[in-house]
Amino acid sequence: MNSVSSIIELENVAFNYDRNAVETEFLVNHWSIHKGEQVFIHGASGSGKSTLLNILSGLLSPRSGKVMVLDKRLDKMNRKQRDAFRAKEIGIVFQRFNLIPYLNSEENIRLAKYLSGESSSDLSAEITELLERLRIDEKSRSKPVTELSTGQQQRIAIARALINRPRLLIADEPTSSLDYANRDGFLELLKELTGKEEITLLFVSHDHSLKSHFTRSQDISEIMLDGAST
């Protein structure tokens, strides 16, 4: 495996929610994603999808093993380093979008930029461009996000994930609250935006029918082994 072009590389990763547990709860022997791949991971509720994504984004730290993301060893970082890495390098779209309700659309996006620790000489222009591409009109931009439709909130969540120009975008079941028409539109938009910039996309869902939108598809059970059964 050529590690140079790997965006993600996991090796013998063992994780437990319970620190005192003797038996390993989750195990990944070897798994990698290459630059530019659009990967879909399917798994039933409770199968470990969010756990895997949280390990990859550094929210959770494994008990042992190698977690390499964008050429950095997350398993060698402390929590503060992982938080900084995540804020700067990874775009994340959550299931419930996790927008800050008392901020408007633009402020939610600005906050992501602020948390990355990077500055931009022309952030307003960048936000305008992004929101235009995401078809968010001028009026909606200054509304509190709670007053926006679900579809609009979702597009703000994408804008927030992309403002720091990440090389990796992680999406945790962001379509579960959408109807079919909105769902397909959202997926196409996500693919268009990431494809253009060669952003690697990792998307998880319990909905198997989404798989056709991606260049690669795997079941979570092929990646995360149940530690107890190995």
Ligand code: ADP
């Ligand atoms: P999915 O995202 O596929 O629905 P999760 O990764 O959220 O699955 O959960 C996988 C398993 O880990 C489940 O059995 C769940 O109960 C357990 N789990 C998830 N989060 C925690 C936590 N914070 N503490 C203890 N167990 C958890």
Ligand code: MG
């Ligand atoms: Mg989940």
